[in-house]
Amino acid sequence: MKETLAILGAFVAIIGNVPYLRDVIRRRVQPHPYTWLVWTLVSAITFFGQLAKGAGIGALPTGAAEIFTVIIFFFSLRYGFRNIVKTDTYFLVAALLGLIPWIITKDPTISVIIVVSIDLIAFIPTLRKTWHHPDTETPLLFSMNVVRHGLTLASLGAYNIATMLHSIVMIVVNTIMTMMIVFKKK
Numbered sequence: 001m002k003e004t005l006a007i008l009g010a011f012v013a014i015i016g017n018v019p020y021l022r023d024v025i026r027r028r029v030q031p032h033p034y035t036w037l038v039w040t041l042v043s044a045i046t047f048f049g050q051l052a053k054g055a056g057i058g059a060l061p062t063g064a065a066e067i068f069t070v071i072i073f074f075f076s077l078r079y080g081f082r083n084i085v086k087t088d089t090y091f092l093v094a095a096l097l098g099l100i101p102w103i104i105t106k107d108p109t110i111s112v113i114i115v116v117s118i119d120l121i122a123f124i125p126t127l128r129k130t131w132h133h134p135d136t137e138t139p140l141l142f143s144m145n146v147v148r149h150g151l152t153l154a155s156l157g158a159y160n161i162a163t164m165l166h167s168i169v170m171i172v173v174n175t176i177m178t179m180m181i182v183f184k185k186k
């Protein structure tokens with residue numbers, strides 16, 4: 001059963017990310033490059049932290065999403081949001097500085113706690129951008145992230161802070177993001 005949920009979670013990651021990537025290339029959405037850079041690093045750390053702490057097949061959706069996160073980051077450099085303000089740079093620097101304790105501790109649980117905090121900080125420029133320019137995002141990716149993280153939680157091989165925290169926090173933040181896009185566009 002957990003394998004099926006993990007595969008379904010990976011499939012949901014694809015369903016959410018492929019149209020988003022297509023919309024980036026078609027310039028229908030404008031990802032914030034700072035956020036996607038940090039998400040690339042955070043997702044990689046989360047994926048390997050989950051593996052190290054026994055997530056097993058439950059790490060598959062995170063790994064599938066990470067592939068797209070890297071690709072979208074590179075496309076954001078060319079097609080992404082250009083109205084970057086000084087505070088966005090401060091959040092990028094804060095997020096990158098947050099990697100230092102992870103490098104020092106090398107503990108998967110501490111690492112995941114740190115990167116989830118970094119992830120939240122990295123989300124702020126995208127939340128700001130979306131609040132002011134809701135037409136630069138589409139709700140599909142973020143709503144699919146809610147579903148994917150729910151499936152990830154259900155498919156984990158072990159339940160602990162390192163395997164669960166990221167998905168719990170991302171369910172909350174992606175729900176907020178989805179609601180912001182839908183309601184601000186109206």
